[in-house]
């Protein structure tokens with residue numbers, strides 16, 4: 001059995017008297033694509049904020065590739081190999097696609113910058129930038145301002161930005177939000193490609209995306225996981241049907 005890429009152990013988050021995450025245990029396996037679903041307000045974003053270091057756990061622990069990251073700030077968690085995208089777009093609109101991805105690629109090399117290795121690093125950064133651009137299929141718009149891209153191209157760029165730091169664990173928060181069916185299908189394929197050999201944890205409301213993209217699914221309801229399993233098991237799980245899926249898939 002492979003080691004978990006992300007492990008949550010008795011994880012809790014309280015805001016004042018309100019316990020939003022109420023003791024979550026979860027092991028996201030290395031190299032799996034794992035979806036986190038649940039009704040509005042279940043705590044999905046809060047869980048992402050905890051894993052990526054924006055929030056500090058009230059109790060419990062978070063392990064990344066077997067090492068505790070609970071309470072570490074976001075930049076140190078990124079350095080340990082975890083990267084995330086946000087519900088809101090986080091690209092630089094007045095920079096080109098190439099410049100945006102270059103910034104992301106540079107953050108991978110940042111710590112190794114030294115006077116005598118500048119030239120070599122610049123070459124590596126350029127190579128990584130081109131690779132990223134190909135991976136998210138934006139080479140044909142490399143010189144366009146990010147702000148002038150179509151909506152789905154911007155989301156693809158955002159995924160490229162998240163991949164840039166060389167992360168092997170990727171968190172995507174509602175990557176399909178606001179997309180047409182056609183754009184959604186394109187994006188499923190793109191995400192499948194960019195996450196080969198990586199671990200993906202994705203929050204997504206679109207059940208077609210979840211069922212076709214992910215190996216396993218976890219269902220969060222009122223801050224507690226009520227089920228984790230393969231798509232077919234989740235689809236036929238009576239508790240999940242009652243708590244969530246019944247409302248979503250007619």
Ligand SMILES: Nc1ncnc2c1ncn2[C@@H]1O[C@H](COP(=O)(O)OP(=O)(O)OP(=O)(O)O)[C@@H](O)[C@H]1O
Nearest residue numbers: 015016018020038039040041042043044045046047
């Ligand atoms: N900083 C905060 N302070 C107080 N309460 C918060 C804070 N952040 C989130 N909450 C509360 O936690 C609950 C869970 O919110 P969260 O955004 O994590 O849910 P979600 O499952 O991501 O919902 P959605 O699907 O609508 O995005 C909500 O009741 C929200 O009001």
